[in-house]
Amino acid sequence: MLGHEGEESLYAWLQRDNLVEHLSAGTTCHGGDNWVLQLHLVLTTTGLAQRETVVARVFSALREFASFQAFPDHVRDEVNTMARTHYQFQPRASSVFGAVTKLAQSLRREPLETYPQQLIETKRVDQSQMRKLWLHLQSPSNVIVKLVAPAGALEAAAAAFKTEQHMGARYAVHKFTPRELDRYTDGGLVPNRTIAFPRPNPYIPRKLSVSSAPLVAQPLVIVPKTAQNDDRSHVVTLDDRFFGDPVVHWSVRVHSPAIRGDSAASVARSAVWAALVDEQLRTPNYTALLAGLSFHVSPMATGIALSLSGYTDKALAVWANSLELVKAMVPKQTAFERVRDRHLRSLE
Amino acid sequence: MRSQYAVPLSTQDHIQAMKDLTLDDVLAFARQWHERTFIEATLTGQTTDETAAAVVAAVAKHFQPAVADRATVTKKPAIKAQARDIVESSQL
Numbered sequence: 267m268l269g270h271e272g273e274e275s276l277y278a279w280l281q282r283d284n285l286v287e288h289l290s291a292g293t294t295c296h297g298g299d300n301w302v303l304q305l306h307l308v309l310t311t312t313g314l315a316q317r318e319t320v321v322a323r324v325f326s327a328l329r330e331f332a333s334f335q336a337f338p339d340h341v342r343d344e345v346n347t348m349a350r351t352h353y354q355f356q357p358r359a360s361s362v363f364g365a366v367t368k369l370a371q372s373l374r375r376e377p378l379e380t381y382p383q384q385l386i387e388t389k390r391v392d393q394s395q396m397r398k399l400w401l402h403l404q405s406p407s408n409v410i411v412k413l414v415a416p417a418g419a420l421e422a423a424a425a426a427f428k429t430e431q432h433m434g435a436r437y438a439v440h441k442f443t444p445r446e447l448d449r450y451t452d453g454g455l456v457p458n459r460t461i462a463f464p465r466p467n468p469y470i471p472r473k474l475s476v477s478s479a480p481l482v483a484q485p486l487v488i489v490p491k492t493a494q495n496d497d498r499s500h501v502v503t504l505d506d507r508f509f510g511d512p513v514v515h516w517s518v519r520v521h522s523p524a525i526r527g528d529s530a531a532s533v534a535r536s537a538v539w540a541a542l543v544d545e546q547l548r549t550p551n552y553t554a555l556l557a558g559l560s561f562h563v564s565p566m567a568t569g570i571a572l573s574l575s576g577y578t579d580k581a582l583a584v585w586a587n588s589l590e591l592v593k594a595m596v597p598k599q600t601a602f603e604r605v606r607d608r609h610l611r612s613l614e
Numbered sequence: 615m616r617s618q619y620a621v622p623l624s625t626q627d628h629i630q631a632m633k634d635l636t637l638d639d640v641l642a643f644a645r646q647w648h649e650r651t652f653i654e655a656t657l658t659g660q661t662t663d664e665t666a667a668a669v670v671a672a673v674a675k676h677f678q679p680a681v682a683d684r685a686t687v688t689k690k691p692a693i694k695a696q697a698r699d700i701v702e703s704s705q706l
Contacts, residue, residue, distance in 0.1 A: 490656075493666050494667075494670065498652070498681050499670055503657045512660055514657070514660060514665075516669055517656045518655040518669070518670070520651050521651060521682065522649075523683075524646055524649065530628050531635075531639075539643050582668055589672050589673065589675075590676070596641070596644075597640060597641070602637045606632060610633065613625060613632060
């Protein structure tokens with residue numbers, strides 16, 4: 267719920283005011299029985315300057331989730347469907363050691379009689395326990411905020427910096443002040459009624475099956491097939507006859523004389539436009555991403571590359587919708603400045 | 615970001631171009647870049663011929679109002695010629 271990037275999410279709320287570039291949430295296991303919930307936010311320059319607002323919105327979102335009466339069944343069902351699908355059609359691991367380590371770690375958490383069913387599927391959501399968790403998380407006394415930023419951006423706190431003895435890294439530690447505590451608890455929080463549980467995801471795959479075509483033992487014998495080669499397009503298909511998994515990888519390069527890799531101005535225009543499109547598609551396409559389908563736009567020296575990877579079932583629908591969005595995209599000044607600044611930082 | 619073609623561009627060139635870029639430039643680019651295009655697709659996995667045709671048709675619907683000369687926009691020598699044009703036009 268916290269890491270969701272849909273229209274009614276914490277991420278969308280922070281993005282609307284240009285406070286974050288990315289947001290993700292997850293848990294890490296510390297020992298046998300301890301789990302830490304982590305929320306990772308990549309702040310914009312504006313977000314760094316207004317970091318108290320960012321933290322206050324996180325607490326505000328936690329309070330909103332705690333106020334909801336019931337965890338929706340459709341979210342649990344979708345998460346279960348995708349977990350089963352990913353398990354059923356998991357990619358072959360390139361690192362045997364990594365795969366075995368992961369298996370050994372997960373085997374500790376479920377008896378062999380049922381493994382891995384309980385780890386994959388959530389049979390029931392205990393509403394009262396869920397509510398307790400939200401309430402626990404929304405108390406600042408249970409939260410640690412870590413901020414990593416260029417020293418120059420934290421001038422006001424510079425006097426409090428210490429130097430770590432082994433690596434020489436500079437750091438400072440401080441407790442939430444009474445003013446911050448007021449801001450992060452009930453009295454000081456600004457409610458946001460736009461935050462809601464995600465709606466049903468139309469892209470969750472329903473019909474997936476391994477290829478019925480006979481599979482081959484050696485992938486090297488598979489020959490690409492030219493489906494189209496004329497003045498409009500050159501299309502090559504390559505049937506997966508080795509794994510047979512119900513996935514597609516589509517890469518389409520749209521060459522244009524208006525895009526030239528030998529002109530810095532042209533490179534800048536296409537790079538920023540592609541990054542803006544990719545960023546603005548993030549929220550509307552987040553449901554597709556949750557359903558295992560990722561669509562991207564990137565610049566090339568001679569045009570724009572469009573790509574999609576994921577499960578076959580809804581791939582064409584995501585492809586068509588994404589292209590509509592790419593064509594209709596009109597960037598705003600704040601988004602443009604954020605993306606251009608990011609490119610400048612990477613160049614400098 | 616660095617060009618793979620004949621005219622070398624320095625990082626400083628890219629930084630300056632990025633600093634000079636405006637939102638209006640990007641909006642104009644968004645309107646114009648797909649006026650003439652050539653589509654090159656590689657479709658792998660469980661993709662039937664019908665699906666492949668639909669994938670390319672969806673791209674053409676939005677990004678191919680007119681066909682570009684294939685060699686001009688995809689081949690390296692043509693890029694070199696474009697670069698020569700830029701140098702000559704900048705000397706005028």
